[in-house]
Amino acid sequence: MKLTALLGGLTIFPAPQSVPRFPALGPTTSRSVRTNNMLINPPGHPPVPHLDEVTTSSFNISNVQAEVLIVDPTGFKKLMNMVIPTISTVDIMLDMSTQPSASLNMAFSQTGLHKLGIQDNLNDTVFSGGQFADAPNLAESTNTWVSQFKGTSIHGVYITASDSSNSLMQQNSALQTVLGTTIQVVYSIQGQARPGDQAGHEHFGFLDGISQPTIEGFGTPLPGQVTVPAGKLLLNREQDQMTRPSWTIDSSFVAFRQLKQLVPEFNTFANDHPASIPGMSQAQAAELTQARMMGRWKSGAPVDLAPLFDDPVLGADPTRNNNFNYTHPGFNSSSDQIHCPFSAHIRKNVPRTDLDPIDLAHHILRSGIPYGPEVTEVEQQSGQTMMERGLLFLAVQSNIASGFQFLQKAWMNNPEFVKHKSVLPGLDPVMGQNNGSARFTTGLDPMNPEGNTTLPMQFVVSRGGEYFFMPSLSALRHIISS
Ligand code: HEM
Incomplete structure (x- = not known):
């Protein structure tokens, strides 16, 4: 199976040539300027290029996650034709010479899919109920949640990532220029790798992104690495247990969580x-x-x-x-x-x-990045958190009830x-x-x-979060042409 097919839900969006260019950061321009690898590779992580590397906590230096409302679905679908060419494929991401200046992913909530006219049942009840309704199953109070995550009003999320804050800003503003008033950003948060030798470490100080499952048929696993059938992570692949609409092939469900860490x-x-x-x-x-x-x-x-x-x-x-x-x-x-x-x-x-x-049934691919400032001297001395910091946690799977939700509820x-x-x-x-x-x-x-x-x-x-459907390129095309 080709790499691009395997990670459909993550970053598989090859660029068709027949559509207009995204204004600021067309793929060709951005590729020609890159002289360093966007994927950081701290000691302890699997070597680049590796499938896991694009899904680990430190696959880039910083990213912005923006939760959006789709205000004008018809206009949004039309303009998305311009956005698709700028979304990076996994093979582009793994090769430094083809990496863009900033990468882009997009995913939709159940409410968002309905807003875009998708009425098909994707057959994941945890996804369709939304994360707010799921909080009791996770044994958590929503009192600490960011207000925008309370309810089911968020339609989608876009994630831009780069190793240069300039490119990140350009990518975000270009995206907002293209999509214009068809979307409204209701919440956005920036993640970034921690400085110096803490790159790749989360805020408690531990190296993260070491252990990930690999997918059957994809290379040789590292010693100790578990191999799962593709259908555990991708819809409509071998051993995806549920019946799905055929157009969802190679997509995934994503659990996004903003997790505040009380380090002191x-x-x-x-x-x-x-x-x-x-x-x-x-x-x-x-x-x-x-x-x-x-x-x-x-x-x-x-x-x-x-x-x-x-x-x-x-x-x-x-x-x-x-x-x-x-x-x-x-x-x-x-x-x-x-x-x-x-x-x-x-x-x-x-x-x-x-x-x-x-x-083999309850594995997820994790892709998190720290957010918030480093712990200050005053916080360390007082033993009290004064500024919010934590992990922007993403879990990728084909079934949330046996992936993220299961791990939180049945095991942790x-x-x-x-x-x-x-x-x-x-x-x-x-x-x-x-x-x-x-x-x-x-x-x-x-x-x-x-x-x-x-x-x-x-x-x-x-601090809450939402469940999203992250479409493969073909699924994204289906959504915007429906
Ligand atoms: C702020 C919250 C969290 C922190 C600081 C954290 C930190 C870590 C660290 C340092 C590791 C070891 C590095 C590695 O093996 O990659 C790890 C592993 C892992 N974490 Fe978390 N984690 C958090 C939340 C979660 C959540 C919410 C889940 C799932 C629902 C989760 C699932 C896992 C899994 C599956 C592993 C791999 C274990 C293994 O294969 O041995 N983590 N985490």
């Missing part, structure tokens, strides 16, 4: 709950607590392979940093939390050999998951939610791994 509070918690390893300094012990909450050290090294101290060389090695499965000779994996806690964020989301057979929020362990694991301490009420977790201290800890707060607070 996360650090205070770890300082107050240091692991009790004899001889360890307070700073090392607090760092170990955080690593056990995540299941990885900040360098990306998995605690399953480096249980007591960070191993930055391991973290930076994509051939080793994902090659683990929570089993160890001489240890019983139903009680062993010396290596990795059962409740650790990465173990809750991808339990590897905790499930037999290994789960579920104190019993994984079952049949020597102790009730408790919630994922990073991302598990309990409607704002007390959360408990286990495994934070390797000296007392079955010990139960009450987490004083959510360190990640949802």
Whole structure:
């Protein structure tokens, strides 16, 4: 299968030549100026070019996500003919010489598809109900939500991304010029990679974007990388379990979430709950607590392979940093939390050999980028967040109920998951939610791994989001010609 077919829902929009050029950033002009790679590749990420690289947290330096209303559907559809040529294909993105100055993606909510005249049932009830209605299933209060996400009024989102803020601005203003008053931006937020050696790391400080599933038939997986059938991520492909309209082929559903991170509070918690390893300094012990909450050290090294101290060389090695499965000779994996806690964020989301057979049904492709400023000295000293920062989180899948929603509801929020362990694991301490009420977790201290800890707060607070349908090029053409 061709690469362009595989990532239909993400950035597969080859440029037809017969339509007028988008004013500011036509693909030819933008390609001729690029001298550096738009895809950043921090140590620990799979090497470029790689399928995963275009979907990881750091595939570009900054991006803008704008939620829109479609005010004039007829005018919008007509003008979209001019926009389509500027949307970058995956193969264009993977080759530096063909990368545009700024990339562009577009996706629509259920309300947006209706507004554009699409009445077909896409057969994903979580998508069609919208994220606001889904909040109770995610065990979260919508009190903390950005007001624009409350309800089902957002019609679509466009995402522009670049490694140059100038190009990003030009791309955004060109897009708004072309689409004019056919759309109205009701909310927009800018994400950006963190500075210096923190590029590729989210705001808590952990290298992100290491572990992603790869798709059957697409290259050789890296050691430890899971391979899923294409239909788990793309509609109408092998093992997409649902019946869909044929025009949706190679599209995906996307769960977008704005997740606020309380970094000083996360650090205070770890300082107050240091692991009790004899001889360890307070700073090392607090760092170990955080690593056990995540299941990885900040360098990306998995605690399953480096249980007591960070191993930055391991973290930076994509051939080793994902090659683990929570089993160890001489240890019983139903009680062993010396290596990795059962409740650790990465173990809750991808339990590897905790499930037999290994789960292939609940994988997502993640594509997040940090937003907001770096933590200030004052915030760090006071232990209190004063300026909002967090993660613009995107999960791509063919079925939201068995992708994003399932992971949040059935695994991260579920104190019993994984079952049949020597102790009730408790919630994922990073991302598990309990409607704002007390959360408990286990495994934070390797000296007392079955010990139960009450987490004083959510360190990640949802600001809401929406579920979108991200069309492949052919699906986008169907939508605008219908
Ligand atoms: C602010 C919130 C979040 C933060 C800071 C965060 C951070 C991280 C980090 C640092 C990793 C390890 C790096 C990697 O393997 O790529 C990771 C892995 C992962 N996260 Fe999150 N995450 C967040 C929210 C979520 C949410 C909402 C979901 C799903 C609903 C999720 C699903 C996953 C999955 C599936 C993995 C890969 C686990 C593996 O394959 O071992 N994360 N996350």
